[in-house]
Amino acid sequence: MSHPAKKRKFDKTRQDSLYFDSYSDVTIHEEMIADHVRTNTYRLAILKNSESIRGKVVLDVGAGTGVLSVFCVQAGAEKVYAVEASSIAEQAAKIIRQNNMEDKIRVVRGTVETAELPEMVDVIVSEWMGYALLHESMLNSVLFARDKWLKKxxxxxxxxxxxxxxxxxxxxxxxxxxxxxxxVKDTYGVDMSCMSDFARKCIKNADISISPLAAEDVLSHPARFAELDLNTAAVEQLRSVGGRFRCESFGSAAVNAFCVYFTVSFPCPDRPQPLVLSTSPFMPETHWKQAVLYLDAPVDVTQDTLVSGEVNMYPSEESDRHVCIGLEYTIGKHKTHTKTFSIPDWTAETLS
Known part of the structure; x- marks a missing residue:
């Protein structure tokens, strides 16, 4: 699948500054801590890995308020380096003092790419995921930290x-x-039905909509199209993440969009299956919700109609932190369509 024509790229230093500034407000941290699925899954994952953490050195990449660092100390960590680039690091230091863990947790203000640690670490923990997994995610930073600081x-x-x-x-x-x-005509006596074409162009555009879906909105078993192993993944691999998919519809309905969601998994030494954090519409809602990709026009399907295609996720030309999704799809016997989606880029608007 081809990428759209290259556009002007904005200054990365300014992009990063705006990105980290967005984490200086309480709202985003309130949303993340209040997301019970997210926060409690991380807590359980850290506690279940206590044998790997007890007495060891941990690096928390993008520590935010420091809650994951605190969990690591509760799991027995000897030392935690909580690296955080935004000013929320000041609040993290207060939380750590309030929990009497300042002798165990050291807050390091700055990016992990510029941070200097006095030692290698045994464990890296990070909540790096963004919308559709890769939007505004810190995965590049996690892989950098893995290569530079994680013991091997x-x-x-x-x-x-x-x-x-x-x-x-x-x-x-x-x-x-x-x-x-x-x-509108029945309500107010004014025929505004001509607005529907304009509304369709506005609603079913190329923006990725972040919305919560219900299980009944989903018309087939979801298909996995990509997997990343953080132990071996290279930064260059993140320039294009995707793959082909194939699924069959449950019954008669009109397909008007696709949804993309992610899971991340944690190793669990005491059981054969990993612990999974899922953003599936079949699971309890998280603050990530689901990424919705609207089709230009709905397509009718019946029982077992084949839906297939290819997904390619890659960084926006305007900002490496913003994801684009290229979608090629075929529904039943209809012709193949392609469409490229992106989340509206606030850095581009601010910097233009």
Missing amino acids: PGGVLLPDKAQLYIAPISEPVAEERLGFWHT
């Missing part, structure tokens, strides 16, 4: 694997919004 062999990454999934959906909100313009 035997070093532990939490989490250590990530998986990406796609499924066709019938997303009701978009259709309700499009249908709204046909109801």
Whole structure:
């Protein structure tokens, strides 16, 4: 699948500054800590890996408020380096003091790429995932930290694997919004049905919509199209993440979008299966929700209609931190379509 024409790239230093500034406000940290699925899964994963953590040195990449660092001390860590580039690091230091862990946790203000640690580490923990896994994610930084600071062999990454999934959906909100313009005449006596074409262009555009979906919106078993092993993945690999997919519809419906979601998994030494943090619409909602990719027009399917195609995720030309999703899909006997999606880039708007 080809990429769109190259556009002007904005200054990376300014991009990073705006990115880290966004983590200086309380709102985003409130949202993350309040996400019970996210926070409790990390807590359980850290405690279940206590044998690997007890008495060891841990690096927390993008520590934020320091909650994962605290979990690591609770699991027995001898020393934790909590690296955080935004000013929330000041609040993390207060939280660490309030929990009487300042002798165990050292807050390091700055990026992990510029941080200097006095020793190698046994474990790296990081909550690096963004929308659709890779949007604004810190995975590049985690891989940098792995290569520079993690002991080999035997070093532990939490989490250590990530998986990406796609499924066709019938997303009701978009259709309700499009249908709204046909109801105005009955309500107010003014025919505004001509607005529906304009609304369709605005709603079903090339933006990635981040929305919570219900299980009943999903029209097939999700298909995994990519997996990343953080133990071996290279930074260059993140320039293009994707693969082919194939699934069959459950029954009669109109496909008007695809959803993309991710899982990450943590090793569990005391059991054969890893501990999984899932953002699936079939699981309890997380603050990541799901990434919705609207089709230009709905396509009807019936039982066992084949839906297949290819997904390619890559950094935006305007900002390495913003993800684009190239989608090629075929539904039943309809012709193959391609469409490229992106999340609206606030750094581009600010810097233009």
